[in-house]
Amino acid sequence: MILVTGGSGHLGANLVRRLLDDGQAVRVLVRHGSDNTALTGLDIEPVYGDLRDLSAIMAAVRGCERVYHCAAKVSTISGNAHHKREIYECNVLGTRHLLQAALGAGVRRVVVSGSFSAVGAHPSQPSDESMPFYPFERTLPYAYSKALVEHECLQAVVEGLDVVLATSCAIVGPYDFKPSRLGKTLCDFANGKLRAYIPGGCEFVAARDIVQGHLLAMHRGRPGQRYIFSTQFLTVDELLGIYEAVTGRPRPWLRLPPALMAGLAGVTSSVMTHFFPQAPQRFTPAAVRILSQYRRADCSKARNELGYQPTSLVEAVREAYEFFVSQGKIARRTSVMVPGRGRQREAHGA
Numbered sequence: 630m631i632l633v634t635g636g637s638g639h640l641g642a643n644l645v646r647r648l649l650d651d652g653q654a655v656r657v658l659v660r661h662g663s664d665n666t667a668l669t670g671l672d673i674e675p676v677y678g679d680l681r682d683l684s685a686i687m688a689a690v691r692g693c694e695r696v697y698h699c700a701a702k703v704s705t706i707s708g709n710a711h712h713k714r715e716i717y718e719c720n721v722l723g724t725r726h727l728l729q730a731a732l733g734a735g736v737r738r739v740v741v742s743g744s745f746s747a748v749g750a751h752p753s754q755p756s757d758e759s760m761p762f763y764p765f766e767r768t769l770p771y772a773y774s775k776a777l778v779e780h781e782c783l784q785a786v787v788e789g790l791d792v793v794l795a796t797s798c799a800i801v802g803p804y805d806f807k808p809s810r811l812g813k814t815l816c817d818f819a820n821g822k823l824r825a826y827i828p829g830g831c832e833f834v835a836a837r838d839i840v841q842g843h844l845l846a847m848h849r850g851r852p853g854q855r856y857i858f859s860t861q862f863l864t865v866d867e868l869l870g871i872y873e874a875v876t877g878r879p880r881p882w883l884r885l886p887p888a889l890m891a892g893l894a895g896v897t898s899s900v901m902t903h904f905f906p907q908a909p910q911r912f913t914p915a916a917v918r919i920l921s922q923y924r925r926a927d928c929s930k931a932r933n934e935l936g937y938q939p940t941s942l943v944e945a946v947r948e949a950y951e952f953f954v955s956q957g958k959i960a961r962r963t964s965v966m967v968p969g970r971g972r973q974r975e976a977h978g979a
Contacts, residue, residue, distance in 0.1 A: 802836025
């Protein structure tokens with residue numbers, strides 16, 4: 630039996646489907662009151678509980694040989710004190726509870742989903758697994774929490790549990806039910822609701838690739854090691870070029886300077902955090918800063934030790950688009966784009 634946490638999220642939904650396709654018996658930890666649409670109709674064993682409840686996690690782990698810990702509270706805002714506490718309890722204490730329960734239940738191996746935001750950065754070279762997280766820059770609570778998650782994993786290894794970290798970049802692909810921030814951006818682009826964008830760049834990973842990375846980490850990874858998985862680095866302009874080809878819609882004409890957007894995002898994020906702490910925020914100061922860093926990832930460790938071979942980001946965008954169309958979040962549209970002349974013909978379909 631395999632336990633998956635976070636099965637209703639973007640990564641988890643893809644991982645659960647891959648495990649089922651491989652003929653595995655899958656148990657999924659779900660929370661009462663959460664949106665678990667991603668699991669509807671799947672041949673899984675649901676167990677209800679919250680990562681912050683150690684007794685519930687002990688029950689969920691019992692009888693499992695392997696565990697994929699994908700659950701996390703993801704956020705690109707600094708938030709208020711309550712928001713920070715929730716991130717800490719869900720991500721750090723939740724991981725501690727899971728690892729404690731796994732050690733007590735005799736689980737053979739746990740693969741924990743890591744974040745590229747918890748990997749150290751270098752101004753002139755791609756980031757790899759050897760670069761330590763630097764905590765004294767402007768860092769999001771989420772990034773802090775994922776760095777602390779890695780410490781929890783290493784502590785568990787010292788205590789005798791076999792743990793491997795699978796570090797993810799920004800995920801692109803189908804089964805994005807909630808959807809993610811990147812998924813919302815694709816939906817808005819395809820529906821003509823994205824009015825402007827800012828230049829920048831970052832690492833993206835196809836959903837199938839990060840799933841494959843988790844499987845490779847489970848079967849080939851070394852205990853206590855972390856492995857970075859990315860499919861391709863893209864600038865925002867390159868990503869929007871793929872969006873244009875897949876959706877048939879041109880990109881917004883308004884390309885905002887990052888410095889201007891950072892200032893605007895700082896003001897709006899402060900107001901939103903103070904007056905509307907639960908409301909989603911798209912262009913946060915952190916999101917602008919991340920894009921402006923143009924951070925690159927070095928996946929050679931995963932390639933050399935695990936045999937990781939990334940696939941196609943274009944195909945991942947196409948799969949995400951088709952998924953959102955099937956869910957009614959994108960109205961399918963066909964158009965002919967002629968270079969230098971704009972859109973020549975447009976039609977809408979189901």
